[in-house]
Amino acid sequence: MPLPKPRLVGALLTVHDETEVRRKERELKVKSAMIQEIHHRVKNNLQVIASLLRMQGRRSESEEVRRALHDSVGRILSVAVVHEFFSQQEARVINIKDVSQRIVSHTRQGILQPDKRIRLTLSGPSIYLPAQQATTCALIINELLQNAVEHGYERKPGGTISVNLRDDGDKVVIAVVDDGQGLPDDFSLEQADSLGLQIVQTLVQDDLKGRFELREGDGVSAIVTFPKQTLGGEGAWSERE
Ligand SMILES: Nc1ncnc2c1ncn2[C@@H]1O[C@H](COP(=O)(O)OP(=O)(O)O)[C@@H](O)[C@H]1O
Ligand SMILES: [Mg+2]
Known part of the structure; x- marks a missing residue:
């Protein structure tokens, strides 16, 4: 069939x-x-x-x-x-080491007393932060560098200013260290109402929820410590070089 x-x-x-x-x-x-x-x-x-x-x-x-x-x-x-x-x-985060490098270059170009021999250096690991924290850090680093350049070497022929970044895991430390003449005798951070340090203190306290101190040693060390901000659960992350 x-x-x-x-x-x-x-x-x-x-x-x-x-x-x-x-x-x-x-x-x-x-x-x-x-x-x-x-x-x-x-x-x-x-x-x-x-x-x-x-x-x-x-x-x-x-x-x-x-x-x-x-x-x-x-x-x-x-x-x-x-x-x-x-x-x-x-990306949603940027490396504040790159940002600092750029600000260091701007500051170097903008030094108003070219006869002074002021060396600017940057050290530390790459640290990645979200836009808001990075912008705040940029403003702070600029302000502290500017102060070191403008006030550190009025009575000195020159020296070295260094920006040091440190990553402590959940905390970031930014230090701007100079070997200049130091703070004026009558200086008090609590009473300083000049614009530059006001800006730094407000940004550190209100935006970064961190701590700002000025230490005297062989010049001035301006130190900012703040917790890393978490970004929608992702968290700012960092990478060691
Ligand atoms: N790195 C530094 N070395 C010496 N003096 C400093 C330094 N940083 C700040 N100062 C002192 O603190 C003062 C206040 O600084 P700031 O608030 O930035 O105001 P400005 O820079 O306009 O004077 C400065 O006038 C200076 O006397
Ligand atoms: Mg200033």
């Missing part, structure tokens, strides 16, 4: 739909490119503001105004550095 002709009665088709996954991936890529672009624009705008203030400063006859504008330019550029790094990489 001839076998009946095979007849197709149906087919089972399994389709694994990847379009949704792909769409989400694409969306994420677009979003992170947009965030990088925004960081880039913020950095550019901050640099424009800094150069407008620098031009204004050059035109001023008053030493006080020139200094105030010079200090403001430094502060704005130190914030711009953080945006620059975030514009170059797709």
Whole structure:
């Protein structure tokens, strides 16, 4: 008996739909490119503001105004550095060692007394922090370096200022150490109401929830200690070199 002709009665088709996954991936890529672009624009705008203030400063006859504008330019550029790094990489944390290196270079270029032989160095491991903490650190490092350069060597021909980073696991320590002339005799951190140290104290206490101290030894050591901030459960992480 001839076998009946095979007849197709149906087919089972399994389709694994990847379009949704792909769409989400694409969306994420677009979003992170947009965030990088925004960081880039913020950095550019901050640099424009800094150069407008620098031009204004050059035109001023008053030493006080020139200094105030010079200090403001430094502060704005130190914030711009953080945006620059975030514009170059797709990450939620940045290395404050790289940020510090950039601020050290800016400070070196901005030294107002070129006849002084002031050496600036940076040491310590890479430490990765989220944007807010990194920006705060950038402002603090700039302020402390500026103070060491401006006030440490008025009566000395020069010396060495070092920025030292330390990673204690859950804590970060930033020290700006100079071998200059030391603090004025009547100095008291509690009573200091000048803008620079006010900014540092406010940022350390309110933003970083940390501690700030000025120690005298062979010059001044400005030391900031603060707990690492956790970032949506991921936590800031660090890597030793
Ligand atoms: N590294 C340092 N070496 C010597 N003196 C310092 C140092 N850092 C701060 N000071 C003293 O602390 C004062 C206050 O600093 P700050 O608040 O930044 O104000 P400013 O720098 O505008 O004078 C300085 O005028 C200076 O006398
Ligand atoms: Mg100052």
